[in-house]
Amino acid sequence: MSQIRPLSFRLNGVDTSVTVEPRRTVAEMLRSDLRLSGTTVGCEQGSCGSCTVIVDGEPVRACTLFAVQLEGRELRTIEGLARDGSIQALQEAFVEEDAVQCGFCTSGFLVLAAAALESDPFIEDEAIDALVSANLCRCTGYGPIRRAVRKAAKTTRRAT
Amino acid sequence: MRHLGRPLPRLEASPLVSGRGLFTGSMQAGDHLAMRLVRSPFAHARVTSVDVSGALALPGVVAAWSWSDLGDLPPISYRTGDTGRLDGFRQPVLASDLVRYVGEPIAVVFAEDPATAEDAADQVDFRAELLDAFIHPVTSALGGSSDHATVALVEQGFGDVEHAIASADIVVELELEVGRQAAMPLEPRGLIARWDGARNLLEITGAAKIPHIDRDLLADQIGRPASRIVLAEGHVGGGFGARGEIGPEDVLACLGALRLGRPVAWLEDRREHMTAAPQARGQRHIARVAAQDDGRLVAMDVTFMIDQGAYLRPDGLRIAELTAAMLQGPYRLDAFRALGDVRLTNKTPAGPYRGAGRVEGTFVRERLVDAVADRLGLDPVAVRRRNLVAAEEMPAARGVTLGEVPVVYDSGDYALLLKRAEQTFALERLRKRTRTRRSKGEAVGFGLAFFVDRSGGGSGDGVRISVDDTGTVEVVTGAADLGQGLETAVAQIVADILAVPYTDVRVVHGRTDAIGFGQGAEASRSTVMTGTAAQQAAEKVREKALAAAAALIGVSADRLMLDEGEVRPIEHSDAPGLPIGAIAHALRPDRAAALALPHSPDSAGLSAEAWVSLDSPTYPYGLAAAVVAVDEETGAATVERFFVAADVGNAVNPKLVESQLAGGAVQGIGGALSEELLFTATGEPVAISFADYALPTADQVPDIECLITDDAPSPLTPLGLKGAGELGINGAGAAIAAAIDEAIGTPGAVTHLPVTPARLRAVLRGVS
Incomplete structure (x- = not known):
């Protein structure tokens, strides 16, 4: 569909580089591209909090954040913790x-x-x-x- | 160590606290096709055309089908065996000439990834002529079988109701309603279907609750032998009745896998779940109760209507039948009648949800009892106490049936539970304190509801146990786990009998290829039925182990004991024992004969099987009580304290039982105060996200205070087990309604659940 973009961020303490569609959410990227399915998705509407991850020390809902917004940031998930x-x-x-x-x-x-x-x-x-x-x-x-x-x-x- | 009756930590928790759960959406391999439904935006319309060519034109789309592409596919059938009179109310897999609710599937798209499938679904061109939507089912008298919307009438009763009512001192009539709600498990539904060409086998993951029954239903729908289908559950993100009811999506995913030769994953999103998954409640009752001046209840006469939505689900008329069968609850009556009218509307089809028919019936019955108490100036708790069926009357035939099965309460000491709850929760003091607060101007009240539930019964639950050479025990069941703790409960039962730690018991569930039959986990049955089968199979294994050990040691079996995983003579309890794993090793088919051990070619190894059949279900019971404060300005009701007392016959794991009670209670609080699926006049659903369907959050609910008793073990099973899954939710709405009445000083004020702030404000405006 749309242009694939390169993305670099730190994932559970490891420098990570991937390519993603701009419309991909962090939750989708984690689950589908990176096979980290511990982050579950209950609503895709930012309401239920099942997909909570930590970005630069703050809890964030991975279903409402685009993967490309992670550029240069630190992401931690249930698997890493x-x-x-x-x-x-x-x-x-x-x-x-x-x-x-x-x-x-x-x-x-x-x-x-x-x-x-x-x-x-x-x-x-x-x-x-x-x-x-x-x-x-x-x-x-x-x-x-x-x-x-x-x-x-x-x-x-x-x-x- | 003894396991039964102890609050041991659940065995299932470990992967789930590490992000290693295998939920449906976590099991996709790379080559799955994503399936996406195209759903009707109209509540009622005549289909003019469904053109999928726009979807097919997108790169990455593999197939797109409308009704005309499906061929001769039968509508979704009933697992209740209903045929004939209900045939016309089955849902087609895709709509053909008419769409009957917003969300009804009209086309299906298969694509390389979910995003492409969603894009493609948007390209399907759907044309239709709008028709008037039938949204409010009460357009004619309840119970009017001539009404075009009535699917069927369900009637139960005994005694001469008219005479009893005519000769009673007082009669109270109420109109009551429970709004449409939904089970709303946190994981949306999903299904992965994979055709294994090498073995000619269709493998299905995702449908839960009743795997064997779902497999049989799917086999029928797609015309394959059941033995060429394997249905296996993974982790299940909550069920509460809604998951595992076969619908169009399940059939389409299987069909996609078979026709396209690729694995197919259907993963519903929340918005889709809220228009497509089974909805529930939606009952309106016109209820009369007759009583004597001393508070004795004489008769109940209830006519109710169920807003069924556009089609029947595979459970057929079960919810109407349950409502009618269980409406009497714990009270003695001279006469009773319940007439249920199941009506079609242009809404999402309704189906089971935890406490189905009993939550509604308890609300109605307990509102009636509160009304009697108010009319006679009696204490509502005292009126309940005086009418409870007595322990000496058990087993108590209730004069009604559910299906063909007479409702006979197996055991119960209702008065004792009330007394114990009053003591444990200090209810008298609590009520006094509530009165004092009210006299100082606070709008706070207390309410209590008593209820009887139903669990287990029937046949088809079996267990096969085998012990391996290390002494590890495998228990294969036909049950399912939806998060209730089945593995832990079954392991505890087996562990005591085989004298092994429960952590050495591995429980297999939800796999149709592991055991021939199974009834899954519905209607609070798994502990009662599978637990009993596990107990019986474990006892057979134990006997077999002792007989083999007798031959090996040279001591007769009746002088042997099994303790801490080892067999040793009773007289020499400190002697080195024979480990159960060694006995299993000796009983291997190739060794048993050589060692001249007692063995049978029909049951090789240290293993045994047992199947359970109960002519009648068990009837657990309980009460709910609540203290509720009302903000008279905003109409917001706050549950300050909430109590559940329940008798489960024999609590295998009191902690798991408490978790069932507390979780159910909070669902009940949601159903009482905030959860409602509303529709516009033209049938559009108003609630399509968690922002519009208000599940309780932690700040809105107190810690649930529980009392679990086992004063009335069921005489129907050796362990006396009764189910606990639906006891927490059963009385919540009724108790909260009574508490709100008292808080605002208006008996009978609450007639409609949920009591949302808007609804309560309207009541308060009417009051002042």
């Missing part, structure tokens, strides 16, 4: 609190929480509750997710 061990406390808390049912929204919540805990390890419980309201979950009723993120925040604080 899971591999480098930085979300271990969150992963454990999600399992312990039964914050995972079907698991479709889970990547998005983990990435959202990871970004928040990294930028403020002393985040208050109330702020966590507000944070968790950014994404949709249809299985758990949210209580377990709130509890899991609070728990992980405590664990992380203790470790630092």
